[in-house]
Amino acid sequence: MKALVLLSDARHPVSGRPAPAATELQAVALAHTLADEVNGLHAGPDAEAARGALGHGLTRLEHRQLTAGDDPLPSLVAAIGTAPPDLVLAGPRAGAGAQTGLLPYCLAEALGWPIVADAVSLAVADGVLEVIQALPKGARRRWRMRLPAVITVHPAAPAAASFALGVARKGQVVETPGLPARIEGPPVAERPYRPRPRLIASAAAGAGAAERLKAATQATGPGGQVMVAPPPEAAARAILDHLRAIGVLKPAERG
Amino acid sequence: MTAASDPAFGLGLLVALLAACAAVVAARAALRWRIGRAARVDRGTGVDWMAGLLAVPRRYLVDVHHVVARDPHAARMHALAAGGLLAGSTLALLGLVPPLGASRLFWITTALAFLLALVGGAMVARRRYPRRPARLSGGTFQRLPLLLVAYGGGALLVALAATLGDPLAPLGWLGLAMAAIGGFGLVRQLAGGPMRHAFAGALHLAAHPRPGRFEGERATALMPADLEAPRLGVATPADFAWNQLLGFDACIQCGRCEVACPAFAAGQPLNPKRLIQDLAGAFKSGPPAYAGSPYPNARPVAGIGGPDLPIVGAGALIHPDTIWSCTTCRACVEECPMMIEHVDAIVDLRRFQTMELAAVPAGAIPTLSESRYAEEPGGRPLSARTDFAAGLPLPLIADKGSCDVLLWLGAGAYELRHGRTLRALVELLRRASIDYAVLGAEERDCGDLARRLGDEATFADLARANIATLSRYAFRRILTADPHALHVLRNEYPAFGGHYELIHHSAFLDELTAEGRLNLVAMPDGRLTYHDPCYLGRYNGETEAPRRLLDRLGLERVEMERHGKRAMCCGGGGGAPVSDIAGDRRIPDIRMAQARATGAATVAVACPQCAAMLEGVTGDVAQVRDLAELVLAAVEAAPASQGAGR
Numbered sequence: 001m002k003a004l005v006l007l008s009d010a011r012h013p014v015s016g017r018p019a020p021a022a023t024e025l026q027a028v029a030l031a032h033t034l035a036d037e038v039n040g041l042h043a044g045p046d047a048e049a050a051r052g053a054l055g056h057g058l059t060r061l062e063h064r065q066l067t068a069g070d071d072p073l074p075s076l077v078a079a080i081g082t083a084p085p086d087l088v089l090a091g092p093r094a095g096a097g098a099q100t101g102l103l104p105y106c107l108a109e110a111l112g113w114p115i116v117a118d119a120v121s122l123a124v125a126d127g128v129l130e131v132i133q134a135l136p137k138g139a140r141r142r143w144r145m146r147l148p149a150v151i152t153v154h155p156a157a158p159a160a161a162s163f164a165l166g167v168a169r170k171g172q173v174v175e176t177p178g179l180p181a182r183i184e185g186p187p188v189a190e191r192p193y194r195p196r197p198r199l200i201a202s203a204a205a206g207a208g209a210a211e212r213l214k215a216a217t218q219a220t221g222p223g224g225q226v227m228v229a230p231p232p233e234a235a236a237r238a239i240l241d242h243l244r245a246i247g248v249l250k251p252a253e254r255g
Numbered sequence: 256m257t258a259a260s261d262p263a264f265g266l267g268l269l270v271a272l273l274a275a276c277a278a279v280v281a282a283r284a285a286l287r288w289r290i291g292r293a294a295r296v297d298r299g300t301g302v303d304w305m306a307g308l309l310a311v312p313r314r315y316l317v318d319v320h321h322v323v324a325r326d327p328h329a330a331r332m333h334a335l336a337a338g339g340l341l342a343g344s345t346l347a348l349l350g351l352v353p354p355l356g357a358s359r360l361f362w363i364t365t366a367l368a369f370l371l372a373l374v375g376g377a378m379v380a381r382r383r384y385p386r387r388p389a390r391l392s393g394g395t396f397q398r399l400p401l402l403l404v405a406y407g408g409g410a411l412l413v414a415l416a417a418t419l420g421d422p423l424a425p426l427g428w429l430g431l432a433m434a435a436i437g438g439f440g441l442v443r444q445l446a447g448g449p450m451r452h453a454f455a456g457a458l459h460l461a462a463h464p465r466p467g468r469f470e471g472e473r474a475t476a477l478m479p480a481d482l483e484a485p486r487l488g489v490a491t492p493a494d495f496a497w498n499q500l501l502g503f504d505a506c507i508q509c510g511r512c513e514v515a516c517p518a519f520a521a522g523q524p525l526n527p528k529r530l531i532q533d534l535a536g537a538f539k540s541g542p543p544a545y546a547g548s549p550y551p552n553a554r555p556v557a558g559i560g561g562p563d564l565p566i567v568g569a570g571a572l573i574h575p576d577t578i579w580s581c582t583t584c585r586a587c588v589e590e591c592p593m594m595i596e597h598v599d600a601i602v603d604l605r606r607f608q609t610m611e612l613a614a615v616p617a618g619a620i621p622t623l624s625e626s627r628y629a630e631e632p633g634g635r636p637l638s639a640r641t642d643f644a645a646g647l648p649l650p651l652i653a654d655k656g657s658c659d660v661l662l663w664l665g666a667g668a669y670e671l672r673h674g675r676t677l678r679a680l681v682e683l684l685r686r687a688s689i690d691y692a693v694l695g696a697e698e699r700d701c702g703d704l705a706r707r708l709g710d711e712a713t714f715a716d717l718a719r720a721n722i723a724t725l726s727r728y729a730f731r732r733i734l735t736a737d738p739h740a741l742h743v744l745r746n747e748y749p750a751f752g753g754h755y756e757l758i759h760h761s762a763f764l765d766e767l768t769a770e771g772r773l774n775l776v777a778m779p780d781g782r783l784t785y786h787d788p789c790y791l792g793r794y795n796g797e798t799e800a801p802r803r804l805l806d807r808l809g810l811e812r813v814e815m816e817r818h819g820k821r822a823m824c825c826g827g828g829g830g831a832p833v834s835d836i837a838g839d840r841r842i843p844d845i846r847m848a849q850a851r852a853t854g855a856a857t858v859a860v861a862c863p864q865c866a867a868m869l870e871g872v873t874g875d876v877a878q879v880r881d882l883a884e885l886v887l888a889a890v891e892a893a894p895a896s897q898g899a900g901r
Contacts, residue, residue, distance in 0.1 A: 012628040012629050014634055014636050015628060017628060019627075019628035162620040166612075
């Protein structure tokens with residue numbers, strides 16, 4: 001079992017100092033539940049933050065050197081391609097910088113591997129990976145898949161190990177030049193953050209406090225109605241009915 | 256006379272034989288310390304044998320006696336038993352010299368010495384029989400008084416027979432037999448029994464890791480760990496310095512540490528006496544059975560140990576919960592008549608757990624991570640440290656360049672409770688026209704918490720960063736209301752190249768009031784008791800200034816039974832609140848009950864940890880007020896026109 005953790009050039013959210021990202025350290029801890037040796041991979045100009053993960057249980061860090069502004073994806077694909085691990089773990093998004101959260105998906109697509117987001121627990125039996133995935137409001141979903149796979153780790157995963165100097169001293173860093181690649185695709189636009197109204201399920205008007213609390217807090221999760229290839233009219237009716245049921249649209253007028 | 260001197264001559268030979276046997280047993284026991292690393296001493300390069308051995312009598316008669324004499328009965332008992340035994344045995348040995356052996360006066364003196372030993376032995380017996388106090392160990396320790404009485408009493412008979420001559424000769428032979436049984440029994444106890452403390456204790460005084468303790472210094476700073484060592488901290492007995500192993504062997508299991516230990520009192524799985532016995536037994540093939548009180552709520556361990564086997568772990572000798580229960584309050588060290596350094600051993604064990612195994616209690620992980628990556632154990636922005644002072648003038652030293660008093664705020668500044676204290680202190684500084692400033696966002700955590708939790712690497716980083724910051728500014732001294740920061744900056748930064756004059760706010764306010772720079776009116780406000788912070792009283796010996804200051808306020812001050820350097824911990828030190836090891840009770844509840852038992856309506860504190868821990872107590876509580884708050888109230892009550900420098 002070989003596990004590889006992707007590490008970003010993260011900053012501490014409060015101090016702004018280079019520090020390994022919390023979810024990536026949790027990924028290291030999660031990988032240790034499956035493998036004794038956990039390798040790390042960072043592609044970028046500076047590996048100082050990623051190096052910190054060596055003190056939290058990472059055995060070996062491979063640093064693919066890039067100049068600032070280069071796309072790390074080709075370098076990551078190349079590094080993974082030379083000695084493919086069974087499992088690639090990553091945080092949900094980088095610890096600093098662009099933070100689109102798309103990189104694990106792009107990587108899975110480039111490798112042709114399946115991806116499961118927001119894992120909180122991993123187990124492997126006979127080459128089959130069992131992932132417990134975190135869903136909103138504490139719900140959990142179990143996935144089974146063949147290895148290899150890409151997994152992103154949810155903050156609700158078990159706590160990361162604390163920093164240990166003795167562990168950090170044993171860790172090795174391998175520096176290799178990366179593949180220079182300009183970032184393709186449309187330029188990313190920046191605009192101020194705008195909080196969006198949250199869709200809260202509400203009980204029908206006039207319901208008691210207990211019902212309203214239940215409606216607002218109960219996991220709606222998966223479930224509901226599954227329609228396979230329905231006619232468009234039926235699908236539209238089902239969506240309208242659902243929106244009316246949860247109170248987003250006014251009830252249908254009678255008559 | 257010749258016939259009567261026969262048993263006396265036999266006694267001389269017996270003592271010579273016993274001394275030879277004792278030397279062999281002691282040498283074999285001493286060889287076991289060689290497994291340890293090079294000696295560790297908090298100053299110089301190693302053990303100064305010459306000075307150490309020469310100082311043993313003084314260290315024993317002054318420093319050890321000072322501790323033993325807190326229990327006057329035990330002091331008399333030990334003086335009689337040990338003094339009588341040594342004096343009598345030496346005299347009996349000298350009796351082999353013909354002119355002395357023939358002297359009646361000589362044998363009367365010898366008889367007197369053994370009479371004292373017999374009385375001492377009887378006192379030991381009376382203390383242990385019919386019922387043994389809980390803090391004392393049983394097993395071989397229960398046989399000790401019998402052996403002392405047999406040896407002292409037997410030798411007394413021999414000496415009496417030698418004095419009185421023929422009519423008592425048969426009694427002399429009986430005495431010789433008794434002395435032989437008792438004497439060989441005592442020698443057997445040298446290897447692993449109670450008598451081990453006699454020779455290990457004497458050598459421990461000579462090779463003590465903190466010789467300054469015998470020269471009036473507090474000598475409480477933790478010694479830096481060698482971060483280049485192949486193994487960080489202590490995993491096996493062989494990782495301890497040999498003079499630490501010697502120190503463990505010096506333990507006489509008197510149990511004074513377990514009586515003083517706050518974690519033991521709270522039912523957490525720590526008993527300092529048991530811990531030292533586990534450490535002393537860890538490097539021996541067949542350690543003697545322990546017959547004292549156990550760790551309270553002991554977690555199960557495999558009980559497997561050896562010179563090169565791990566000490567801490569569920570599969571070893573000591574459960575990790577035991578070492579994480581310690582609040583590093585040093586009460587055990589303060590009470591130990593053998594001058595054993597328990598806290599050093601615990602921190603050494605923690606260092607291995609933290610820096611090699613990353614095996615810290617779950618609650619301590621965020622604290623250590625934030626100390627490392629945010630330079631603040633709570634992960635709070637350094638710039639928010641001065642938020643407590645909104646509306647008060649708090650000049651930055653970066654703007655002023657220099658000041659007379661640099662105010663070190665500490666982690667307590669983020670807490671609402673300690674923020675009130677600091678506001679009072681800043682207001683007092685302002686009223687006394689002190690030239691003060693703070694570091695503001697340049698003040699990092701002092702590293703106390705990381706260091707006590709065994710993360711020496713993070714502590715060293717923080718210490719170096721703070722020392723670099725402080726080196727850029729000119730100030731006369733550093734004032735702080737946090738005894739933990741006081742201790743670290745005053746006593747532990749010098750090893751990293753930072754030498755500062757530190758003053759605690761209790762001493763500073765005492766100074767200001769003595770100089771008349773603050774006018775107070777005495778304001779009798781009910782009965783008050785003062786809780787000594789461990790890191791101020793025990794660690795730095797500052798117990799008088801806070802009391803002088805309180806007395807200036809005209810309050811009726813009463814003392815708790817445990818106060819001053821022997822005060823009980825609030826439970827807030829050593830990372831204990833974040834490690835959070837379960838027990839039967841909470842330490843601050845015990846301390847608050849002690850405060851209430853004095854009838855005090857207010858408990859004065861001088862430390863943010865103490866304030867937080869004692870304020871967390873519910874039910875029948877005394878009001879918790881910091882010294883600065885009490886002083887400010889008294890200053891505000893004074894007529895405004897007299898206020899200096901407004």
